[in-house]
Amino acid sequence: MTYHDRTMQRAQFRDEIARAKHRMPPRCRQTFKMFCQGHSQSAIARILKRSPVSVRQDLHHARRVCREVSA
Incomplete structure (x- = not known):
């Protein structure tokens, strides 16, 4: 399972993504x-036009928010 698949699995419902x-x-x-x-x-x-580190940090934050919403 890839990083993308895990992220989408955590936020699989559209209302969760919207929240x-x-x-x-x-x-x-x-x-x-x-x-x-x-x-x-x-x-x-x-x-x-941003650094890969800032992109990774944003995705980490997004994953954390999605995990909080789905919990």
Whole structure:
């Protein structure tokens, strides 16, 4: 199971994703949306002109928010 699959499994219901999105900062929301569309972390970093570390941090935050919502 890949990182993307685990992330999507935690936020598999659309209402959970919608609730989670409102608890994320805008740039984190944008990163999570692109990740859900299938972009890799390096591609997101290139497209948004940010460092891969900040992309990873945003995805970590998004995962944590989704986990809190689904718990």
